[in-house]
Amino acid sequence: MNTTTGASPEDLRNRLVDAIVKEDTIGVRDARVDTAMRTVPRHAFLPDAPLEEAYANKSVTIKENPDVDALPLSCASQPDVVHFMLVQLAVREGDNVFEIGAGTGYNAALLKYLTGPSGHVTTCDIDPDVTAYARRMLDANGYGDVRVVTRDGALGAPESSPYDRVIAAVGMWDLPGTWWDQLAVGGRLVVPLRWRGLSRSVAFRREETRMRSDSVKMCGFLPVIGQDGERNNYIDDNRLVRLYWDQDQDQDQDIAPELLRDSLSRSKSVAWTNATVGPVESFDGVWLRLSATERQTCRITVNPAAMEVGLHRPASFALSPALVEGDSIAYLTLERTAENPDGEPRFRLGAVGYGPAGTDLAERICTQIHAWSPARTAEPVLTAYPADTPDSDLTDGAVIDRPSVRLVITY
Secondary structure: OOOOOOOOHHHHHHHHHHHHHHHOOOOOOOHHHHHHHHHOOHHHHOOOOOHHHHOOOOOEEEEOOOOOOOOOOEEEOOHHHHHHHHHHHOOOOOOEEEEEOOOOOHHHHHHHHHHOOOOEEEEEEOOHHHHHHHHHHHHHOOOOOOEEEEOOHHHOOHHHOOEEEEEEOOEEOOOOHHHHHHEEEEEEEEEEEEEOOEEEEEEEEEOOOOEEEEEEEEOOOOEOOOOOOEEEEEOOOOOOEEEEEEHHHHHOOOOOHHHHOOHHHOOEEEEEEEEEEOOOOOOHHHHHHHHHHOOOEEEEEEOHHHHHHOOOOOOOOOOEEEEEEOOEEEEEEEEEOOOOOOOOOOEEEEEEEEOOOHHHHHHHHHHHHHHHHHHOOOOOEEEEEEOOOOHHHOOOOEEEEOOOEEEEEEO
16 A cells, blocks of 8 residues: 655655656657646555655566566556656547556546547557556546457457557567557557667657657566567587577578687687767767668677676676677777866767677778767657568668568768
8 A cells, every 4th residue: 555755745756757747858849748647646556555655767677577587567657757758658638549468547637638529549458467456546536438458469449449549568579450540640659669679669660551659768578478579599518608689690690609619719809989978978879870871780798797707898797788700799889088087978889799700890880980979859650561571662760570670870
């Protein structure tokens, strides 16, 4: 049960939204979204969480995974992510909205607030425990007119289509064809999309023969159940370095991890650029540019113990972009600069390569660092086409094929 903190839930909601607005992670505002989050009581959808936790800017697990090494099965998303995805969605009064990933029901309540009395909201989840929870919370808080269905979100809900807005609250590796069929031309789709180890909240506008993005923002979501297009495997005998790549790269033999088994024990080649970042400054834009220019873009995660056996430090132990070619690999790295040792630290970016093509791969990463540095907030445009679209009908850019969609990434 929620417990008192000395501050009212209304005060806590306002403080949370004030902090989110002040941070302004995406540079776009929607006063209607601010008002919705100041009005709909998040704590009422999390009755077992203390008020401080309900109004902290963090996700809250509502269903654990029985596999202790796996991610939770369902959670209430972090409020600032909820906020910017609703801004991306641009819901209007009277809209018909479909949500994939019911969670606690809180997001559906926000959607209903935004659509108003004349709007319609349908939320779905594949897990009956999750939909039962969402149904109870929505009913208890005055949102009984929100429709809750239990099914695979990839199937959509054709009985209530066409939709003006579709939003996914789970990470998607593919865009099901049913969503195309059920989203009206001119409508918007907001989805946490996964490719080349990245996860981004992408806002698409539906056109006649394609969907084109107008907003691409950093995010992280639990992956949807049933899409398993990402592969991973260790590339060292000590099982300290794990490589992640996509199914289409596997099929085309762009990446074969068994060829990399000895690569990290070979001599290394380090290349540096003049681009620097502060201690909390994102450099994920380098990764985005790599995905738009290099088909062999992937990512690595590294156990810090790997440094003890001689591995060169990656830029991030948990998420570092990499390039692979045959039996060679390169990945992003950084080191503290000697400038202004008493002030805020700065770190210059570079790349380290291993294997016969390691030097070339490292230089190719540095090329994208140079391209990113003068335009660090620039976003790519993602254009999605049905899977049967011929090459001649695609816009220029890097093509990533999925079972249901062809993605083209362009800067």
